[in-house]
Each structure stands twice: as structure tokens, then as C-alpha cells.
Amino acid sequence: MSLPMDYDVVIAGAGVIGASTAFHLARRGMRVAVIDATGPAAAASGASDGAVSVASKKPGVMARLATASLLYTRSLAQTGGPLHGIYSARPGYFFATDPAEELALDSLISKLSGLGGPVTVTADGNGNIGLAGLGPTVRRLVTLTGEGHMLGFEAVRAYLSAANIETIWPDRLMRWEADDAGITVETSKGHLRAGKMVAALGVSSAALFPDLPVLPRAGQLIVTDRAPGQPLPGALTAASYLIAKTAERRALPNPPVVIDPLVTGQFLIGSSREDHGDPSRVDFPTMRKLVARAVEVWPALGARQIIRTFAGIRAAVIDGMPIVGAVPQTPRLILATGFEGDGICLSAVMGREIAAMVAGEPVTDGLAADISALTPRRFEIGEARSA
Amino acid sequence: MNEPVVLVVGAGLAGFSAAAEIAGAGLRVLVVEQAAAPGGAIHRQPLPGIAYPVASAVHRRRWTQVTASVRAQGDRIEIRYGCRFAGLDHEGTALLTGARNALVRPRALVIATGAAERVRPRPGWTLPNVMTAGALQIRTKTLGKAPDGRILLGGSGPLLLAAGAELVKGGNPPVAIIEAGRPFRHVIGSLGLPLPYLREAAGYMATLLRARVPVLTGTEIVRIEKRSGALTLHVESSSGGRTFDGDLIGLHDGIRASDHYAAASSIPVMRAGDCREALGARAALADGRAAGAALVAELTGTVPASAKDSSRIERERRAQRRLARIFGHDGSARLAALPADTVICRCENRTVGDLRALGPVPTDRDLRLHGRFAMGACQGRFCTEWVRALTDPSHAGSPLGAVRLPAHPIAIADLLDAGGIADNPSTGE
Numbered sequence: 044m045s046l047p048m049d050y051d052v053v054i055a056g057a058g059v060i061g062a063s064t065a066f067h068l069a070r071r072g073m074r075v076a077v078i079d080a081t082g083p084a085a086a087a088s089g090a091s092d093g094a095v096s097v098a099s100k101k102p103g104v105m106a107r108l109a110t111a112s113l114l115y116t117r118s119l120a121q122t123g124g125p126l127h128g129i130y131s132a133r134p135g136y137f138f139a140t141d142p143a144e145e146l147a148l149d150s151l152i153s154k155l156s157g158l159g160g161p162v163t164v165t166a167d168g169n170g171n172i173g174l175a176g177l178g179p180t181v182r183r184l185v186t187l188t189g190e191g192h193m194l195g196f197e198a199v200r201a202y203l204s205a206a207n208i209e210t211i212w213p214d215r216l217m218r219w220e221a222d223d224a225g226i227t228v229e230t231s232k233g234h235l236r237a238g239k240m241v242a243a244l245g246v247s248s249a250a251l252f253p254d255l256p257v258l259p260r261a262g263q264l265i266v267t268d269r270a271p272g273q274p275l276p277g278a279l280t281a282a283s284y285l286i287a288k289t290a291e292r293r294a295l296p297n298p299p300v301v302i303d304p305l306v307t308g309q310f311l312i313g314s315s316r317e318d319h320g321d322p323s324r325v326d327f328p329t330m331r332k333l334v335a336r337a338v339e340v341w342p343a344l345g346a347r348q349i350i351r352t353f354a355g356i357r358a359a360v361i362d363g364m365p366i367v368g369a370v371p372q373t374p375r376l377i378l379a380t381g382f383e384g385d386g387i388c389l390s391a392v393m394g395r396e397i398a399a400m401v402a403g404e405p406v407t408d409g410l411a412a413d414i415s416a417l418t419p420r421r422f423e424i425g426e427a428r429s430a
Numbered sequence: 431m432n433e434p435v436v437l438v439v440g441a442g443l444a445g446f447s448a449a450a451e452i453a454g455a456g457l458r459v460l461v462v463e464q465a466a467a468p469g470g471a472i473h474r475q476p477l478p479g480i481a482y483p484v485a486s487a488v489h490r491r492r493w494t495q496v497t498a499s500v501r502a503q504g505d506r507i508e509i510r511y512g513c514r515f516a517g518l519d520h521e522g523t524a525l526l527t528g529a530r531n532a533l534v535r536p537r538a539l540v541i542a543t544g545a546a547e548r549v550r551p552r553p554g555w556t557l558p559n560v561m562t563a564g565a566l567q568i569r570t571k572t573l574g575k576a577p578d579g580r581i582l583l584g585g586s587g588p589l590l591l592a593a594g595a596e597l598v599k600g601g602n603p604p605v606a607i608i609e610a611g612r613p614f615r616h617v618i619g620s621l622g623l624p625l626p627y628l629r630e631a632a633g634y635m636a637t638l639l640r641a642r643v644p645v646l647t648g649t650e651i652v653r654i655e656k657r658s659g660a661l662t663l664h665v666e667s668s669s670g671g672r673t674f675d676g677d678l679i680g681l682h683d684g685i686r687a688s689d690h691y692a693a694a695s696s697i698p699v700m701r702a703g704d705c706r707e708a709l710g711a712r713a714a715l716a717d718g719r720a721a722g723a724a725l726v727a728e729l730t731g732t733v734p735a736s737a738k739d740s741s742r743i744e745r746e747r748r749a750q751r752r753l754a755r756i757f758g759h760d761g762s763a764r765l766a767a768l769p770a771d772t773v774i775c776r777c778e779n780r781t782v783g784d785l786r787a788l789g790p791v792p793t794d795r796d797l798r799l800h801g802r803f804a805m806g807a808c809q810g811r812f813c814t815e816w817v818r819a820l821t822d823p824s825h826a827g828s829p830l831g832a833v834r835l836p837a838h839p840i841a842i843a844d845l846l847d848a849g850g851i852a853d854n855p856s857t858g859e
Contacts (some may be wrong), residue, residue, distance in 0.1 A: 081793065081795070082793030082794070082795050082796065083793065083795065083796070084795055084799065085793070085795050089795050089799055194799075196795065196799040196800065197800075200800065212793065213793075267842070268807065268839060321520075323520065323693055323694065323834075324520045324693075325519060325520070325693075325834065325835050326519040326520060326521050326523060327519050327523045327524075327525050327533055327835070327845070327848075328521075328523065328533070328851065330835070330845065331533075331845050331846065331848070334842050334845060334846065335846055338842060338846065344842060345842055345843055345846075346842075346843070347841075347842050348807075348839040348840060348841050348842065349836055349839065349840050349841075349842060349845065350806070350807050350809070350836075350839045351809055351833075351834045351835070351836070352834055352835050352836070353834050
């Protein structure tokens with residue numbers, strides 16, 4: 044039996060990874076549909092701070108992929124590219140208030156020099172080198188240049204509108220069946236027939252692959268009112284954030300706070316890391332802990348109001364690395380999940396490389412080893428099941 | 431005494447009657463009220479030292495009765511004015527701000543914060559000196575006199591007549607009342623209203639007639655303009671258009687329940703009065719008592735003698751439905767025809783045109799992140815109804831406008847000042 048093909052590729056999940064993959068497939072001339080149970084950027088991509096940062100990545104595979112993605116993101120942001128006007132360069136600041144955090148800054152500097160660019164340290168010293176307005180407890184501040192920022196929901200919209208892509212929502216992936224000629228995808232709205240499917244479902248992946256070690260990790264975020272004048276040119280990040288990224292589960296010396304200046308003049312203050320997937324769980328004591336440290340290092344925040352808080356849900360993988368690659372038992376199905384907040388930064392390169400996988404081509408030179416480190420084969424994920 | 435208190439938010443009819451019921455079972459109650467005086471919207475008391483000429487005899491009697499029931503509980507009920515409830519988190523911690531900032535863990539929570547007043551967007555509705563009719567009422571009651579200047583009231587609903595009569599009693603009759611519905615055409619329907627409603631309405635009408643306040647029905651406000659310091663109201667009816675000049679305009683398009691304050695939490699949470707279901711003052715009294723009794727039953731296992739008065743609430747529900755039919759008019763065509771530059775979200779200054787630019791079926795994320803609707807300080811409490819009406823009205827139960835903590839903007843300084851978590855904010859223990 045040969046069913047007519049509706050699309051070359053169906054992508055389940057309209058987050059930033061799915062959107063970038065759709066863009067890169069469409070650019071290859073493929074017919075692409077993107078379905079989502081809710082809509083574009085409905086989960087982690089819409090709740091993120093938008094950092095395109097190498098500095099915040101775990102050393103090794105993740106830092107190398109982030110470097111490649113940063114460079115590629117910059118090229119997509121050139122005039123005529125899909126991210127033109129979406130991505131912009133901005134400085135980054137990492138601070139330490141205690142010896143453990145100072146050590147983490149040493150590791151950061153050696154990580155960046157090992158990568159050999161494009162992110163470089165432009166200032167390193169006590170508080171007031173590089174940035175006026177820091178609180179007195181900041182012992183050391185590292186200023187970086189070469190990184191940038193793009194809002195996840197704007198990147199999703201840009202990727203999806205830049206090429207001829209069909210978007211379908213709200214439409215939930217229910218189950219699928221692969222055969223010799225293609226894959227039949229059953230959704231809440233009906234059936235789609237495609238050559239291949241990419242499942243970029245973030246934390247929802249766990250519902251489709253119960254054995255996949257993807258866990259929801261919530262982070263509470265705080266939004267302030269608008270400040271008159273915005274003297275913070277880039278995100279101000281606690282070095283304890285770097286410790287949290289490299290040493291899972293270790294008690295942190297201080298909350299891993301990030302103070303992110305928004306284009307509106309508001310501030311986004313994040314974030315906790317909690318092992319649950321309930322976006323409604325925010326609490327005053329956590330809010331208080333985060334703002335206490337934020338005000339300590341950036342005292343101007345003491346005059347601001349909190350207008351809302353929310354929890355973003357990241358999809359975390361047990362070994363701290365995303366899962367990207369074909370499902371061993373169902374090669375027509377390619378998984379891409381578990382970016383745990385790194386998806387905005389990695390989306391450009393991952394979309395390009397997943398498109399290559401779908402097309403049956405080798406990944407880009409120099410990235411093969413790092414991409415293969417993300418393979419789902421490193422876990423026993425069993426048979427793909429229906430939701 | 432450091433036992434956890436039952437926290438009651440709102441010192442209006444529902445909050446006070448719930449507090450009296452709960453304290454009557456021997457539990458300690460803390461009533462917090464953001465205003466400087468009790469009474470909520472309908473029974474708002476004047477500030478200390480100010481005489482109160484505007485309340486009707488019925489209102490005075492009702493209020494005297496409920497305050498007596500609170501007073502009878504002695505120090506089992508503490509009332510704190512100028513104290514704002516910033517929400518209850520999922521772990522059962524509430525933040526109170528004001529004179530004393532505190533994080534507290536109450537035993538249970540009663541939310542009795544009253545209705546939200548609806549104001550349909552119209553060109554000019556965000557101009558200075560255009561407010562809600564309810565805000566004008568509260569100002570009149572709090573200060574014991576009507577504001578100066580030429581006042582116009584418009585929109586739709588029985589509250590316009592009440593507010594107009596109160597302005598008369600407050601010494602400054604409104605220039606006109608512009609009612610979009612045709613309530614006086616429903617003579618038969620009106621006769622089905624309970625007697626107290628008819629008596630109350632007749633009282634307001636008599637006051638308005640004596641002061642020769644024109645009440646225009648079947649007349650809609652088309653737009654408001656500012657002209658050389660004053661406001662001009664453009665209205666339309668089947669007989670054509672005309673204008674009124676004024677200094678203050680009170681708009682009102684009905685009231686609705688406003689359930690915005692607490693997360694699903696580990697402690698019992700009850701809602702009472704108009705915030706639960708907008709049924710007006712008579713129902714609020716009974717509803718507060720019922721909520722208090724239900725809470726007592728949940729906390730102590732004993733059902734108080736005053737059983738839930740559901741027949742009373744059902745009666746008020748029928749009356750309110752009838753009232754809604756009498757005043758009913760369909761404003762959706764006018765809403766759909768609004769000019770593109772009409773503001774819908776005043777927090778973020780977003781317009782009808784901004785909304786249309788998002789396409790015919792934007793998702794809630796689109797509305798928030800690209801449109802910036804419901805992203806301001808009010809978190810969409812006021813604009814969501816109109817955004818929904820102009821986009822996809824079938825989108826029921828949507829998260830747009832679902833308020834997150836805090837329930838209203840809080841100063842970071844207040845949160846930091848709130849200190850450790852106390853069971854009882856009075857003792858700090």
C-alpha cells in the first residue's frame with residue numbers, strides 16, 4: 044500500500060529547535076509541516092531569557108557546539124538572513140561574591156581561551172572595572188564580548204515565517220507508524236503522511252518516550268516594572284550559575300541569579316532550578332531569595348516593583364546533554380530534545396545539522412564527533428510508543 | 431497567642447460576614463483591607479472625621495448589622511487597614527504589604543475582594559478624568575461629597591443609576607446619565623424583580639428626577655475627546671448623534687466576578703461574595719456567611735448552626751439574571767467596529783490595530799509575547815475580556831489574563847522587608 048505523501052517532513056514541536064529545523068529543511072526545498080499541541084514557542088522557548096552564550100555552557104561538547112552556533116547565528120543575522128533584527132550582540136557580565144565563585148570565574152576564562160574565540164574577556168577585576176552600579180559585595184567581575192541575545196519567541200516566528208512552512212496548531216501528536224516508504228503520523232486533528240518526522244518536543248518528549256531520561260526542571264523567573272533609563276547593557280550572571288551547570292546537584296554557595304535587562308526597560312530575574320514540571324509553582328520565599336541577591340549585586344533593583352513571576356519548564360537530560368539523532372528502532376524518526384535552556388543558543392546549528400540528518404547527508408565538518416555525542420543510542424530508550 | 435489565623439482578604443460585606451462566622455466558631459481571624467476604611471465598593475465608609483450623607487437607609491441598616499456581628503467577636507477578629515494581600519503561593523505562604531510587610535502562613539484563606547468593574551474600550555476611554563463609575567462612587571463615599579465639575583455617567587447597568595443618585599446626594603448631580611440599554615421598556619420584566627430591588631431602583635429614580643438629571647436610554651457612547659481642557663462625549667441613539675461636555679466622566683459596563691488572587695495551595699481557600707459570583711450586596715452577605723460556615727466545617731469538622739443559605743443566593747442569582755436582561759444590550763458590533771487606534775490594554779498601551787496585526791487566530795503566547803496583551807501591571811485583568819471578544823471568543827478557559835503571583839505589583843523593597851515566615855503576623859511568631 045502506498046499512501047500519498049503530504050509532506051517530506053513533519054516536525055512535532057514549534058519551539059526554537061523545531062522552528063530552526065523547519066527553516067533549514069524548507070531551505071533545502073523540502074515540504075515541511077510543523078505541528079504543536081499549543082502553538083509557537085509555547086513552552087521553554089517562550090519562557091527563556093534569550094541568551095546566546097558560550098560562557099554559560101558546560102565545557103567540552105556543549106561549549107564547542109555553542110561556539111559553532113554563535114558564529115552561525117551571527118551569519119543568519121546578516122542582512123537578508125532569517126535572524127536579521129532578531130539576534131543582536133551584547134556584552135555579558137559574570138560576577139563573584141565569594142571564593143568559590145571566583146574559582147568558577149577562573150574556569151570560565153580558561154574555558155573561553157581554550158575555545159579560541161569568538162568570545163573574549165574584555166575586563167576582569169574588582170567590581171567597578173567595566174560596569175558602574177554594582178553592589179559593594181561583588182569581588183570580581185568578568186566582562187565578555189562576542190556573545191549576543193535573541194528572544195526565543197521572536198526567533199521561532201522568524202524561522203517559521205522565513206520559508207514556506209505549513210504550521211498547524213493546536214494539534215497534538217498522538218502516535219505514529221513507520222513503514223518502508225514513510226511515516227504515518229496520527230494527530231488530534233487527523234493523519235499526516237510524511238517521509239520522516241522530527242520530534243522536537245522538549246519536556247513533552249517524556250510522554251511519548253517513557254524510558255527517555257528527560258526530566259522537567261522548573262525555574263522561577265521574576266519580571267519587574269520598567270526602569271527609567273537602563274544602565275545595564277547585558278545580562279549580569281552569578282558565577283554560581285556556572286557551578287550549577289558543571290556540577291549537577293552540588294549545593295551552591297549562592298543562588299545562581301541572572302539579571303537580564305529587557306528591551307522594554309524591565310528586568311527579568313532568574314532563576315531557581317527545581318525538579319518538577321508544574322509551571323504554576325512559584326513561591327514567595329524563592330522569589331525573595333532571588334531578588335535579595337539580585338539587589339545585593341545590582342542595588343538599583345531595590346527601587347523596582349515585581350509585576351509577575353512565572354516558572355519556565357526546561358527539559359533536562361540525566362547526563363546534562365541534549366538528545367539529538369535518529370531513534371535506533373525507527374530511523375525515520377529523529378529526536379531533538381533535552382536542551383535545558385540551551386536551545387536558543389544551539390538552535391541555529393542544531394536546525395542545520397538535523398536537516399542534514401533528515402536529508403541523509405553527513406553533518407558539517409568538524410562537528411561530527413560532538414553531534415554524535417548527543418545520540419539517543421547512549422540510552423536504552425526502548426520502542427517508540429504512542430502518547 | 432501565636433496560633434495561625436484564618437486570613438480574610440477584603441473588609442466588605444462578604445469578608446466581614448465570613449470573618450464573623452469563622453470567629454464565632456472560636457477561630458482567630460485577621461481581616462486585611464487595602465483601603466483606609468471598610469465597606470468595600472457598595473458600603474464604603476467615609477474617612478475618619480468625614481460625615482456620610484450619601485448612603486441610603488437600607489445600606490446603613492445592612493452595614494450596621496454586619497459590623498455589629500464583627501464587633502461581637504471581640505479580639506478574635508483583628509482588622510488591618512492599608513494592608514494589601516499580594517497573593518498566596520502554592521506552599522500556603524501569603525505576602526502582606528503595607529505598614530507592616532510580612533510573609534504569613536495562615537490556616538486558611540477567604541478571598542472576598544469584590545467584583546471587577548467592566549469598561550468597554552471606546553476611543554478616548556483612557557483620557558485623564560475618565561474613570562469608572564464605581565471609582566467615582568467610592569470617591570464620593572470616601573470623601574463624603576461628590577467631586578466638583580460637570581460629571582457625566584455612561585455605559586450600561588443599574589450601577590449608573592445608583593452612582594448618579596449618590597452624586598446628587600453628594601451635592602453635585604451629574605449632567606446626564608447615558609444608558610445603552612432600554613431598561614424602562616421592560617415594565618413587565620421589571621415587575622418580576624424582588625421588591626427590595628424595585629424599591630431601591632425607585633429611590634434612585636426619584637432622587638434623579640428631583641434633581642432633573644436626564645437619563646438617556648438606548649444611547650451609546652461613541653467616543654470621548656479632549657477639547658480645550660474639557661471632555662466631549664459623543665453619543666448616538668436611533669434618533670441621531672449629539673454631544674455632552676463635561677469635566678469628569680464615569681464609565682461602566684457592568685460588573686463581573688474577579689477571581690485572581692490565589693494559587694492552588696496546601697491550605698483551604700474559599701471565595702466569597704462578588705469576587706466569586708457577581709450577585710450584589712444582598713447575596714454577598716449570605717455568601718460570606720456560607721463561605722465562613724463551610725470553612726469552619728472543613729477546619730473543625732463541626733457544621734455551624736447557621737446552615738448554608740443557598741436559597742438566598744439562588745434568589746439573588748435569579749434577580750441578577752433578570753436585571754441583566756432588563757439592561758441587556760449587545761455591544762459586540764460596536765466593539766468590532768472600533769477604530770484601529772483605540773487602546774485596549776492601557777498598561778502597555780496596545781491598540782485594536784496591534785491586536786488585528788496578530789492575525790485572525792493568534793495563540794495566547796502570540797497575544798502575550800508578540801502583542802504584549804496582558805503583559806502589564808494588571809496582568810490582563812481588564813483587557814482579556816475584550817481581547818477575547820475581538821479574537822477567538824470560543825477560546826474558553828484560556829491562560830490569557832490568568833494572574834500569576836504577585837496578585838498586584840509589589841515593591842521589591844517590601845518583599846525584602848517581609849522577613850521570615852510567621853504563622854501569626856500579629857505576634858511575629
